[in-house]
Every structure is written in structure tokens, then in C-alpha cells.
Amino acid sequence: MNQNSIILTGGGTAGHVSLNQAIIPSLLKEGYDVHYIGSHDGIEKELITGSFPKIPYHGISSGKLRRYFSMKNFTDPFKVMAGIMQALSVIRKVKPVMIFSKGGFVSVPVVIAAKMAKVPVVIHESDVTPGLANKIALPFASHIFTIFEDTLKYLPSEKATCTGSIVRQELFEGKKNKGLRICGFDDNKQVLLVMGGSQGSVVLNDALRSNLPELLVDFNIVHLCGKGNVDHSLSSLKGYKQFDYVTSELPDLLQLSDYVVSRAGSNSIYEFLALKKPMLLIPLSASKSRGDQILNANIFEKQGFALVLEEEALTKNTFYKSIKRLIEQRPKMIQSMSAAETPKTPDEMVQLILQYKK
Numbered sequence: 001m002n003q004n005s006i007i008l009t010g011g012g013t014a015g016h017v018s019l020n021q022a023i024i025p026s027l028l029k030e031g032y033d034v035h036y037i038g039s040h041d042g043i044e045k046e047l048i049t050g051s052f053p054k055i056p057y058h059g060i061s062s063g064k065l066r067r068y069f070s071m072k073n074f075t076d077p078f079k080v081m082a083g084i085m086q087a088l089s090v091i092r093k094v095k096p097v098m099i100f101s102k103g104g105f106v107s108v109p110v111v112i113a114a115k116m117a118k119v120p121v122v123i124h125e126s127d128v129t130p131g132l133a134n135k136i137a138l139p140f141a142s143h144i145f146t147i148f149e150d151t152l153k154y155l156p157s158e159k160a161t162c163t164g165s166i167v168r169q170e171l172f173e174g175k176k177n178k179g180l181r182i183c184g185f186d187d188n189k190q191v192l193l194v195m196g197g198s199q200g201s202v203v204l205n206d207a208l209r210s211n212l213p214e215l216l217v218d219f220n221i222v223h224l225c226g227k228g229n230v231d232h233s234l235s236s237l238k239g240y241k242q243f244d245y246v247t248s249e250l251p252d253l254l255q256l257s258d259y260v261v262s263r264a265g266s267n268s269i270y271e272f273l274a275l276k277k278p279m280l281l282i283p284l285s286a287s288k289s290r291g292d293q294i295l296n297a298n299i300f301e302k303q304g305f306a307l308v309l310e311e312e313a314l315t316k317n318t319f320y321k322s323i324k325r326l327i328e329q330r331p332k333m334i335q336s337m338s339a340a341e342t343p344k345t346p347d348e349m350v351q352l353i354l355q356y357k358k
Helices: 017-027 043-051 071-095 107-116 134-142 149-154 169-173 174-181 201-211 212-218 251-257 266-276 291-300 316-338 346-354
Strands: 005-009 032-041 057-060 100-101 119-124 143-146 160-162 190-195 219-224 240-243 259-262 279-281 306-308
Touching: 005 017, 005 071, 005 134, 005 201, 017 032, 017 043, 017 201, 017 251, 017 266, 017 346, 032 043, 032 071, 032 259, 043 057, 043 107, 057 071, 057 266, 107 134, 119 134, 143 149, 143 219, 143 346, 149 160, 169 279, 174 219, 174 251, 190 251, 201 316, 212 219, 212 291, 212 316, 219 251, 259 266, 259 316, 266 279, 279 291, 279 316, 291 306
Parallel strands: 005 032, 005 100, 032 057, 100 119, 119 143, 143 160, 190 219, 190 259, 219 240, 259 279, 279 306
Antiparallel strands: none
């Protein structure tokens, strides 16, 4: 065992990486030698190696956990088995004091391998109900932390704790002027930030673009449309700036923005809450997901932090009307956000995690 080594894992979407990104600087400050296990070509590799090029990144084989029939369901168990052996090899070489898992299908082989190597595992669950990967990993874990209090009723009480949200410190350090320069906006219109998650959202992109003539009268618009979804025919449109995806620019774009339209992944919406950004949430529909984003969005709407527009009700007209409602609700929403519980710092979260090291 190396007293100063710790392994992080998690991937598949940016939401399964953002907390790891937040706590890495705190772990480094504590003197830990941090390693990351992810898939060979998932978004986690780009995010971690891009943000922390000096941290060793170990790619492993990982199948996808599906709730629907696919021929790949017959071959993916072999990928998971290969991933377990690859993760076990990394764990035996690194000899960490513990492993912290943020979930996503790549984390499953790592957590199982950790149990085989007798290394303690701490899991973090961001959504109201545990995801499939974390459900599978739970028996192998020493402890699981949650963001939502409601999540505790789905977990064994002896090894589950609600911490509330944890927000990356760099999000508070963005500069509005830098955001203006990045986007090339040169007037004083309010700024609407629209983002469909790291994978992008065709329905959200279409709803926004169909309303551009009307919305650009009142707003400058920053559109994070997902990889491969930039519409080059709109690139010369004044007041409309498209990005397929951003990393280091995000703090500046958030500081620039007055409103946010987004999916309802819990990590993102808690970041908007911490920055007091009035939000319109369009959660992934139950037909495309397990419904976790719908639960997240409804909790935020109930607390006065957001408006919710269900994907099934999303049209050109309902999108525009919802933006108008968002403008009206802004003062009340900011008041509710100002009264919300302060998120934990990454330093505080790291101290909670390290309780379980061996």
C-alpha cells in the first residue's frame, strides 16, 4: 500500500467526472498521488487529461449497462470482465489507500476489482435515485455519499450519508469581461446560456434555433450544442455564439450569463444554483432515461430555483413562452436561491472521503 496514492474513477458523461475534477486539486494539496481509471476513449479521458495532464490516466475496457435489449448485451459482460482484470492490475501497481467512484458504467469493473484487492471504495451518487452502475457497485463499497436527502431512502442506512452539493471552486472565478471577449458580444443585452449536456440535445437545439429571430431581439445567446451539432449556416448571426463543448471557458460563460436553459443533471443544476443563475430545465424524458433528471428538476422547481418544461411538451411556442416566464420569475428565483444551503467546498468533501481510507 502506498500511503499517498488514491484512485478516482467515473465516466460516460461530464456529470460523472465533474466532482472528480473538483476534488483533484484538494487531494493534490493534501499530498496525494492521484491516479484516474476511465475508459479508453470516453469523455472522462478528455476532461481529466485536458485539465490535469500530469495525473496518470489508465484506460480500461468497459461495457455499457443497458436497460433495453441489444445484441451487445451478450458481448459486453466479456468487456467488463476484461476491465476488472485491467483495473486490478492498475490497483496492484498503484497500491492506493482507497478508491473514489463517481459512477457511470466504467466505474463498475474498478469497484469490483477494488473489492478483490481489499481496497476500500467510496461512491458518490448525484441523482435522487441511484443509477444502475452505483446499484451494482453498492455491495462492494464501504460508503456512499449523496447530494439529495431523498436518496437515502433507497440505500442501506448504515453506509449512506447526504452531504449536499459540492461545486468546483473555479466556477466562482470566471470573469464576465473574458466571457464577452470569448463570444464577441459588443452590446449590453442580457445573456441567455443554452446547454444540452456533454452529448448535446437535438430537441433542445431545434427549439432554440427555431426561436432565434425573436430571442435575439432581447438576448445575446451562448449555445453549447454538443459535439458535431454546430450549425455553420448560423455562425455569422450577430449575438449568437455556438460551441460544441467547452471546458476552461465555462466559468467565464457562466459569469456572463443572466439565465440558463439546460437539461437537469444534478451536478450542473447545483452549479447554477450556487452561482444564482435563474434556470429553465428541460429534463431528459422518461422514454430516453430512467427518469432521474425529471426528479431532479421537479425538486428544484418545488424549491423555487427553476422552471421546468417537460421534453414531451417542448415546441417552438412552449420554449419561447417558458423563456418569457423565466424573465418574470427572475427576482423571486434569485431570492429563493440566496436562501439555499451553501454547497460544500471540495476541501470539505475530501475530508469526508478520506475517513474511509485504509
